[in-house]
Amino acid sequence: MWNPDLSTPSVVSEPITGYTIGTKAYGLVEVLVDCPGTQALFTYNVPERLSIRVGDILSVPLGGQIVGGIAIRFVDRLPDGLSIDKIKDIDDVVASGLFKANYWQWLTQIAEYYYTPLIQVIKVALPPGLLTRSHRRIRALISDESAITTDSNSGIFLSHIAKQILNLLNSHPARNYSWQHIQKQVPQARRGLRELLDRQLVESYLESGKTQHPKLQKAVILTSELVGSDLNDRQRKVVEILKQYHGELWQSDLLKLIDSKSSAILKNISDKGYIAIVNKEKLRSEQELGIFQQEQAKVLTSDQAVALATINQLSGFAQVLLHGVTGSGKTEVYLQAIEQILSQSRSVLVLVPEIGLTPQLTDRFRSRFGDKVCVYHSALSDGERYDTWRQMLTPTSQIIIGTRSAIFAPLPNLGLIVLDEEHDSSFKQDQPSPTYQTRDIAKWRAQLESCPLILGSATPSLETWVNVTTNQPSTYYLSLPTRVQSRPLPPVEIVDMRQELQQGNRSIFSRPLAQALRQMQANKQQGILFIHRRGHSTFVSCRSCGYVCECPNCDVSLAYHQPGAAEHAQLRCHYCNHRQPQPRKCPECDSAYFKFFGSGTQKIVEELDREFPQLKCLRFDSDTTRTKGAHRQILTAFVRGEADLLVGTQMLTKGLDLPQVTLVGVIAADGLLHLSDYRAAERTFQTLTQVAGRSGRGDEAGKVIIQTYNPEHPVLAAVTKHDYAAFINAELPERRVLDYPPYGKLILLRFSSLDAAAVEQTVTEIGVALNDAAISGHYEVLGPAPATVMRVSNRYRWQIMLKYLANGTATLPDWELLRTKCSNVVKMTIDVDPQNFL
Ligand code: ADP
Numbered sequence: 124m125w126n127p128d129l130s131t132p133s134v135v136s137e138p139i140t141g142y143t144i145g146t147k148a149y150g151l152v153e154v155l156v157d158c159p160g161t162q163a164l165f166t167y168n169v170p171e172r173l174s175i176r177v178g179d180i181l182s183v184p185l186g187g188q189i190v191g192g193i194a195i196r197f198v199d200r201l202p203d204g205l206s207i208d209k210i211k212d213i214d215d216v217v218a219s220g221l222f223k224a225n226y227w228q229w230l231t232q233i234a235e236y237y238y239t240p241l242i243q244v245i246k247v248a249l250p251p252g253l254l255t256r257s258h259r260r261i262r263a264l265i266s267d268e269s270a271i272t273t274d275s276n277s278g279i280f281l282s283h284i285a286k287q288i289l290n291l292l293n294s295h296p297a298r299n300y301s302w303q304h305i306q307k308q309v310p311q312a313r314r315g316l317r318e319l320l321d322r323q324l325v326e327s328y329l330e331s332g333k334t335q336h337p338k339l340q341k342a343v344i345l346t347s348e349l350v351g352s353d354l355n356d357r358q359r360k361v362v363e364i365l366k367q368y369h370g371e372l373w374q375s376d377l378l379k380l381i382d383s384k385s386s387a388i389l390k391n392i393s394d395k396g397y398i399a400i401v402n403k404e405k406l407r408s409e410q411e412l413g414i415f416q417q418e419q420a421k422v423l424t425s426d427q428a429v430a431l432a433t434i435n436q437l438s439g440f441a442q443v444l445l446h447g448v449t450g451s452g453k454t455e456v457y458l459q460a461i462e463q464i465l466s467q468s469r470s471v472l473v474l475v476p477e478i479g480l481t482p483q484l485t486d487r488f489r490s491r492f493g494d495k496v497c498v499y500h501s502a503l504s505d506g507e508r509y510d511t512w513r514q515m516l517t518p519t520s521q522i523i524i525g526t527r528s529a530i531f532a533p534l535p536n537l538g539l540i541v542l543d544e545e546h547d548s549s550f551k552q553d554q555p556s557p558t559y560q561t562r563d564i565a566k567w568r569a570q571l572e573s574c575p576l577i578l579g580s581a582t583p584s585l586e587t588w589v590n591v592t593t594n595q596p597s598t599y600y601l602s603l604p605t606r607v608q609s610r611p612l613p614p615v616e617i618v619d620m621r622q623e624l625q626q627g628n629r630s631i632f633s634r635p636l637a638q639a640l641r642q643m644q645a646n647k648q649q650g651i652l653f654i655h656r657r658g659h660s661t662f663v664s665c666r667s668c669g670y671v672c673e674c675p676n677c678d679v680s681l682a683y684h685q686p687g688a689a690e691h692a693q694l695r696c697h698y699c700n701h702r703q704p705q706p707r708k709c710p711e712c713d714s715a716y717f718k719f720f721g722s723g724t725q726k727i728v729e730e731l732d733r734e735f736p737q738l739k740c741l742r743f744d745s746d747t748t749r750t751k752g753a754h755r756q757i758l759t760a761f762v763r764g765e766a767d768l769l770v771g772t773q774m775l776t777k778g779l780d781l782p783q784v785t786l787v788g789v790i791a792a793d794g795l796l797h798l799s800d801y802r803a804a805e806r807t808f809q810t811l812t813q814v815a816g817r818s819g820r821g822d823e824a825g826k827v828i829i830q831t832y833n834p835e836h837p838v839l840a841a842v843t844k845h846d847y848a849a850f851i852n853a854e855l856p857e858r859r860v861l862d863y864p865p866y867g868k869l870i871l872l873r874f875s876s877l878d879a880a881a882v883e884q885t886v887t888e889i890g891v892a893l894n895d896a897a898i899s900g901h902y903e904v905l906g907p908a909p910a911t912v913m914r915v916s917n918r919y920r921w922q923i924m925l926k927y928l929a930n931g932t933a934t935l936p937d938w939e940l941l942r943t944k945c946s947n948v949v950k951m952t953i954d955v956d957p958q959n960f961l
């Protein structure tokens with residue numbers, strides 16, 4: 124017998140060539156075993172008595188125990204070094220049909236495309252412990268066991284053990300028990316169960332483990348729509364608010380909305396019989412009721428109506444680009460398209476950029492679809508993740524809104540996938556493997572599920588643009604060229620900061636921007652100031668000797684962080700999170716002129732305080748939004764008019780729809796323009812267009828001011844005119860000449876090691892080997908070169924890029940062979956279609 128020993132990884136079968144997906148009565152099957160300390164693939168034999176489908180939840184023997192597993196794929200070959208007599212039989216099928224077979228087919232496709240072992244893809248897709256936290260239960264399907272145990276005509280005779288199990292089950296009011304309990308009560312229950320299952324007298328299923336108690340919280344429910352004369356104005360307002368929110372709110376949210384700290388007012392209205400205050404279960408999946416105004420389905424503009432009609436008539440796979448300028452009502456089109464999918468009892472996946480997951484967006488979805496909406500992102504706790512996962516496995520139609528990892532949501536009835544802001548770089552996973560591009564794997568999934576994929580953007584990625592506009596099959600281009608209600612796009616003014624300096628203005632704020640800020644405040648309007656974080660780092664240096672504080676582990680300067688009131692200032696590394704107190708004097712020359720430079724958000728806010736003391740500012744960046752609920756707090760304060768200006772980074776560019784914002788300022792566009800990779804122009808155009816799009820979304824006209832030292836840059840001209848076509852027409856030929864995506868393809872090999880010499884030697888050798896094979900392989904080798912930041916967390920990093928045409932002529936190297944050339948202290952990872960070259 125083969126006893127898998129958990130300590131030897133050799134039994135974990137690496138991908139085996141030649142497998143099939145589907146139903147098979149017997150053979151070899153790879154099973155994902157998921158128990159504490161182990162998440163790995165093992166090969167098992169399917170005994171003849173069982174019929175197994177890919178995706179079934181199984182029980183299998185492992186190291187003397189019976190553990191849970193999922194059938195991943197059939198294989199027709201044994202793992203190397205194992206003989207058939209070492210392979211164990213699957214014990215039983217616990218539950219069938221929980222996962223669809225094509226889900227596993229899709230994961231396999233991802234593993235192959237991104238050159239990643241299947242188990243690693245599964246680890247990204249499934250939260251650990253999914254099976255261990257769930258319990259197998261058995262339910263009797265026949266209530267009156269005497270009907271089958273005594274009726275000799277039917278010819279059914281049950282063994283003693285089977286009868287015992289059936290009796291036990293029928294003693295329970297709901298006729299089911301956990302398998303664990305049955306095994307305790309009935310000796311040798313396993314044999315009896317097999318018999319009952321074969322005769323379909325019982326069923327086996329999986330119930331989610333209730334290890335944590337549901338959280339109860341007070342909710343207020345409207346019980347009468349009529350407002351009587353016995354209510355005073357304040358009490359009436361409570362009833363009105365509840366009506367707006369579909370008659371139900373968490374008590375804490377309601378109190379916030381009426382600006383009250385005490386629940387006495389609610390008690391009073393409750394006593395009069397208008398509302399009820401009840402304890403409701405609050406799912407750990409971030410179910411917050413919103414503070415943003417509730418909204419109804421809108422009457423569509425004609426462009427929106429055309430887009431929706433096209434989407435609604437799609438059946439089967441299709442890739443749709445919804446290209447709509449900022450504020451053109453793309454979200455409204457998604458919402459109404461989703462409505463139709465839900466009415467067909469199917470589910471929807473909505474993917475948004477990491478920083479686009481604003482409370483405003485989720486509120487909009489919740490206000491339309493209520494508790495059908497689940498939010499899923501990487502910051503959930505394990506408990507929340509697990510709850511959401513169990514919820515996703517149920518066949519009820521639902522909407523999952525999440526960031527890139529939510530693409531793995533195992534919804535059984537997927538009817539539509541929406542990728543909002545499809546151009547956003549957070550849809551690409553840089554590490555660890557698989558280094559997937561959500562847009563691409565979403566397309567494969569939509570193909571397997573035969574459902575449409577909608578890609579929405581004001582500034583589509585060049586990949587999508589070329590894909591959809593070159594008449595590929597099943598692609599649709601839908602355009603929303605104007606803002607709703609004929610609102611104009613805001614005029615964009617470019618300010619030359621060199622001229623400002625020449626004319627004696629040394630402030631961070633140009634005169635036009637300063638003027639606009641004053642005007643904005645005089646008109647009681649609000650504004651947004653955008654700072655590109657990487658543009659100017661907030662490094663600390665000595666004004667006497669020029670010494671710069673650097674991270675001891677990485678080749679970057681440390682960033683300055685203003686602490687809370689009583690704390691000492693800190694320096695932090697944005698790569699490895701190293702922290703140290705800010706020295707009071709220069710460590711090199713003892714000079715006291717040791718200051719921080721640059722224009723981070725903090726710096727800008729300080730400058731604003733100095734130059735515009737009457738302006739109230741709120742910081743909205745990764746520092747101020749770190750704690751849970753902070754996004755919502757800051758935005759709520761801003762929406763309520765508690766500040767004039769929202770000052771922040773990239774986070775401001777996505778998904779904010781604040782009608783009262785009329786001014787958008789960009790402090791320095793230059794950091795964006797000078798990013799050192801072939802996508803710099805594309806990223807600049809996208810970011811600036813998105814930021815500009817936050818302005819003038821309400822009744823008042825908006826404006827945008829972009830400050831730069833490079834006013835002639837052609838990308839800025841395209842941004843000024845809101846001219847995507849001009850940008851594309853300039854950019855695409857450049858990509859074509861150099862065979863960059865979307866025409867060519869790239870693979871980035873990343874190497875790193877604690878040993879500087881070892882990694883350099885490895886990349887040199889591999890570079891030579893690749894160059895030797897490049898001509899016959901029809902690819903080009905760029906590098907080896909050190910990474911832009913060569914050392915991170917004390918690891919020395921090098922990279923080699925392969926570039927080749929997408930037409931299939933290239934023969935790529937055998938990566939595993941290449942890996943064998945690596946010194947064993949060097950780590951090599953393969954980034955397919957890389958986006959981040961830092
Ligand atoms: P986008 O996602 O394209 O930037 P949104 O969907 O956020 O645009 O729409 C911008 C604003 O216009 C939102 O406040 C939305 O409620 C409103 N809106 C969208 N469609 C309509 C419509 N047909 N009629 C009136 N208002 C609309």
Ligand code: ZN
Pocket residue numbers: 665666667668669670709710711712713714
């Ligand atoms: Zn110094």
Ligand code: ZN
Pocket residue numbers: 674675676677696697698699700701915916
């Ligand atoms: Zn560091």
